[in-house]
Amino acid sequence: MDRYEGFREFVTVRGPALMGTAYLLTGGRHQAEDLLQTVLTKMATRWRHIELDGNPEAYARTALYREFVSWRRVRRNHELPQAELPERTAAGDLQDAAVRRMLIEQALRRLTVKQRAVLVLRFYEDRSEAETARLLGCSVGTVKSQTHHALQRLRLLAPELGELLPEAAPMILGGER
Amino acid sequence: MTGFRQALGEIAEQGPPVGGMAERAIARARRRRLGLFAAPGATVTAALVSVIVLVANGVLSGGGEREGTMRLGATQTVTSMGRTPEPLPARGVPAVMMAYTVTCPGAGPRWQACSQWRLVTTDMRQFRVDDAIAPEVRDGSLEHQGALAVAADGRRVAYFRSDGRFVIRDLARGGVESPFAVKRADLREVTAHIAWSPDGRRLSVSFDPADDDRPTTLAARLVDLKTMATVTLPLHCCVLGLPAGDAPIPMYDAYATEVGRGSLLLVGDDGAVRRRLPIGEIERSSVFSRHPGNTAVAADGTRLAALLWPDRPPDDRGHHVYVPELTTFDVARGAMTRRHALPRFQQVMGEAELLGWRDAATVLVGMRYERRGVYRVNADTGETHQVVGLTAQPERLSVAYGLL
Numbered sequence: 015m016d017r018y019e020g021f022r023e024f025v026t027v028r029g030p031a032l033m034g035t036a037y038l039l040t041g042g043r044h045q046a047e048d049l050l051q052t053v054l055t056k057m058a059t060r061w062r063h064i065e066l067d068g069n070p071e072a073y074a075r076t077a078l079y080r081e082f083v084s085w086r087r088v089r090r091n092h093e094l095p096q097a098e099l100p101e102r103t104a105a106g107d108l109q110d111a112a113v114r115r116m117l118i119e120q121a122l123r124r125l126t127v128k129q130r131a132v133l134v135l136r137f138y139e140d141r142s143e144a145e146t147a148r149l150l151g152c153s154v155g156t157v158k159s160q161t162h163h164a165l166q167r168l169r170l171l172a173p174e175l176g177e178l179l180p181e182a183a184p185m186i187l188g189g190e191r
Numbered sequence: 192m193t194g195f196r197q198a199l200g201e202i203a204e205q206g207p208p209v210g211g212m213a214e215r216a217i218a219r220a221r222r223r224r225l226g227l228f229a230a231p232g233a234t235v236t237a238a239l240v241s242v243i244v245l246v247a248n249g250v251l252s253g254g255g256e257r258e259g260t261m262r263l264g265a266t267q268t269v270t271s272m273g274r275t276p277e278p279l280p281a282r283g284v285p286a287v288m289m290a291y292t293v294t295c296p297g298a299g300p301r302w303q304a305c306s307q308w309r310l311v312t313t314d315m316r317q318f319r320v321d322d323a324i325a326p327e328v329r330d331g332s333l334e335h336q337g338a339l340a341v342a343a344d345g346r347r348v349a350y351f352r353s354d355g356r357f358v359i360r361d362l363a364r365g366g367v368e369s370p371f372a373v374k375r376a377d378l379r380e381v382t383a384h385i386a387w388s389p390d391g392r393r394l395s396v397s398f399d400p401a402d403d404d405r406p407t408t409l410a411a412r413l414v415d416l417k418t419m420a421t422v423t424l425p426l427h428c429c430v431l432g433l434p435a436g437d438a439p440i441p442m443y444d445a446y447a448t449e450v451g452r453g454s455l456l457l458v459g460d461d462g463a464v465r466r467r468l469p470i471g472e473i474e475r476s477s478v479f480s481r482h483p484g485n486t487a488v489a490a491d492g493t494r495l496a497a498l499l500w501p502d503r504p505p506d507d508r509g510h511h512v513y514v515p516e517l518t519t520f521d522v523a524r525g526a527m528t529r530r531h532a533l534p535r536f537q538q539v540m541g542e543a544e545l546l547g548w549r550d551a552a553t554v555l556v557g558m559r560y561e562r563r564g565v566y567r568v569n570a571d572t573g574e575t576h577q578v579v580g581l582t583a584q585p586e587r588l589s590v591a592y593g594l595l
């Protein structure tokens with residue numbers, strides 16, 4: 015019996031979505047490839063255990079986020095893309111999806127690792143605060159405060175995005191632990 | 192918010208294609224499982240290899256340290272910096288304390304020529320073994336490891352020659368015996384594991400399916416070193432170590448069953464299975480228990496030592512941290528008797544390997560990538576002392592476990 019039975023199929027079916035998340039998290043094609051490859055290698059190593067657990071997708075996503083947070087903590091000094099934001103964009107330009115995408119991408123790159131991960135989980139994957147906290151291995155309070163700070167910073171970095179961004183929940187003192 | 196989510200979705204679609212990631216992940220996982228994994232670019236550059244031998248003066252005296260602690264003796268350096276050692280002379284070579292591989296990163300004849308097995312003698316000289324199959328690198332990946340093992344007393348070495356013949360070479364007298372041969376092509380598909388019994392009476396060769404999970408076509412062999420008679424063992428893999436005398440040989444049906452259904456087989460000199468002990472519980476609770484390099488049997492055959500990586504939940508930062516445990520088993524009962532966590536060997540999995548029992552209480556552990564070297568570990572207390580340091584990153588390592 016092939017020890018990796020089902021693994022190739024899993025990567026074929028779920029790989030593109032995982033790559034999309036990796037790209038959102040890292041903001042770079044090479045970094046996304048590195049991140050996902052690292053996670054897939056770990057999964058292949060433990061594939062039988064993971065398959066027995068019955069939810070490889072959940073394992074992959076958890077590993078992806080946690081790997082990203084620890085990985086970028088180590089490498090951020092020399093791997094974070096440092097592109098400057100473009101000149102202020104006229105509001106009408108935001109109708110252009112490409113311009114909007116570029117603005118968001120560049121603003122995302124200037125967030126902290128955890129802020130970025132929180133935004134991807136909350137607003138791309140539509141996870142609850144509790145799920146996000148579990149996936150990132152932190153408290154719900156931390157998720158709330160990171161989301162708040164991330165959205166505030168996005169507004170500051172790219173005021174043109176104001177209408178697109180969700181409202182930041184008010185900070186509750188003592189909410190971050 | 193819908194617009195923000197939509198924009199994030201559009202960005203996600205810009206990610207690169209997944210391509211051959213599944214195959215690369217499997218290839219890397221296999222190498223990890225076989226204890227071969229190194230970070231990209233970590234392959235040894237042959238020209239810059241040196242071996243530091245830490246003389247163990249007084250290392251074992253005193254004792255009383257807690258588990259996981261290490262003490263280093265005075266160091267003595269044997270270096271082959273910038274040059275290849277001389278070829279192994281036909282005879283007159285003193286006892287060898289260790290053998291290691293040098294792997295070169297490039298392709299083609301020039302690089303292949305620098306991949307080799309090297310022997311380090313007790314008087315600190317080094318020799319290369321030209322006729323032993325050396326590790327082969329292709330496209331940056333290790334294709335084959337070669338196989339060579341030093342006898343417990345360091346006076347003989349056994350290896351596969353490039354023509355597929357398995358040879359046993361007496362280093363002082365120069366005699367060469369060849370009890371059997373295999374097809375060179377078959378050898379490329381497996382990783383051969385050679386085990387010497389501590390009394391030098393017998394030797395085994397088993398074959399791990401290097402890049403596949405199915406049993407190989409090569410059956411494991413047992414060689415009587417007096418008569419050179421060869422017996423076929425019941426499985427191709429894996430002999431977990433060879434005790435002295437005619438004590439039963441522990442084998443593990445690693446590739447014949449699924450995880451959780453494995454058995455420890457006790458095999459006689461005639462190749463017949465004497466006993467079969469289920470060890471599925473151990474398999475289920477640990478990671479990487481399959482590799483023969485993770486086990487060694489004591490000289491009297493009563494105790495089996497195994498390096499196990501218990502499958503633990505992630506830590507509070509979400510990281511999977513694997514701390515190897517030195518676990519000893521009562522072979523007769525198939526029961527675990529002691530386990531000691533070895534936090535100093537915490538690592539990327541697959542790096543530590545058991546090299547053998549030095550004496551009735553001490554095993555030797557080799558580290559090939561991080562904290563490189565050979566360590567004595569007391570199987571009863573977990574006390575650890577480094578006895579050899581390595582600046583090279585060998586793919587394979589063998590020691591005369593009676594001499595270190």
